[in-house]
Every structure is written in C-alpha cells, then in structure tokens.
Amino acid sequence: MPNLTLEYTANLPAVDLAAVLAECNRAAADSGQFTEIDIKSRAVRVDDFVIGTEAGDRGFVYVTFALLDGRSPEIKRDLSQRLQSVLQKHFIAPPGLTLQIAVEMRDMERASFIKVTHTG
Template identity: 35%
Template structure:
C-alpha cells in the first residue's frame, strides 16, 4: 500500500507517462509515509472518454491514490496537493488550455483489504 492509478485522456499527446509515474512515486516516498517497495503505480490511457459537451481538445489527467485508513485528513490533503503539483509539472507544454488535473485520495478499510507477497 499505497496503490496509485494515473488515468489520462488519449488526446493528451506528449505526456511522458513513465517519468510521470517516477515523479509521483518519488513524491510519495519523499512524504515519509511510505516505503519504496510498498508503492504500486500504474497508468491507464483512456481512448474512450468525454469531457463536458464533447469538446475535442479537452483533456484530463486524474490520479487516484488508495491508502489503508488511519491517516489524518491533513495528511491525505497534503498528499493530494503534492501529487497535483506533480501532475502540473508533468503536463506537456503542448497540452490543451482546457486540460483538467485532479487527485482523489481514497481510504481502504484494512479489515476488507487483503494482500499476500508470494
């Protein structure tokens, strides 16, 4: 734990996805709340999407961070802000002026979360 998912619209050309994941992971490590091997990140390019009324140039990047419950709302908010800063830096210079960036932090109940290392 944590699990991080970066979703981004398929029309967002020029995004260095690997570097974005590296930067997102580094931000989580730098927070002091996680150990390196515990962070699992992945990216999903979405070809089928619609933003608003379907403006073709509208784009987005969204991070979902899933954590085991127990951290304060201040800590979760700080993590969300730090990850949003990474998204801002990762945004390609040629991005649409209507690109939306967002971060969502979700708490998982440790009673119903299972994990095994094999």
C-alpha cells in the same frame, strides 16, 4: 499499499509515463507515510471519453491514490498536493486544449485488506 492509478486522455501530448510514475512514487515516499517498495503505480490511457456537454478540445489527467484508512485529512491533503505538483510539471495543455488535472485520495478498509509478498 498504496496504489496509484493515473488515467489520461488520448488527446494529450506524449509524456514519459515511466518517469511521471517514478516521480509520483518518490513524492509519495518522501511524505514519510509509506515504505517505498509498497507504492505501486500504473498509467491507463483513456481513448473514449466525454468532458462536459459543449464542443471543445478538452482533456484530463486523473490520479486515484488508494491508501489504507486511518490517515488524517491533513496528511491526505499533503499527499494530494505532492502528486498534483508532479502532474502539473509533466502534463502541459497544448494551445487550444483545456486540461483538467485532479487527484483523489481513496481510503481502503484496513480491516479487510490482505497483501502477500513473495520473493524468489
């Protein structure tokens, strides 16, 4: 734990997603809240999307950061800001496109979460 899912719309300029995810993982690890090997991230391209009701060139980057419950709102806010900083550095709106970049912290119930690690 935690799990980071980065969703991004297909109309955004290409970025080095592996580098973005690695930097997000470093930002999370630097918070002191997690062991680095426990941070898992992935990127999902969204080809079909609608933003709002008006016509216009629009896109989004949305990170969901799922972590075990029990952390304070201040810790979650710090994590959100760390991730938002990484995203804003890598995702730049091209001329004419409105880009929304958001981070959501999602608590996972610690009592029911199970993880097993195998090393070969």
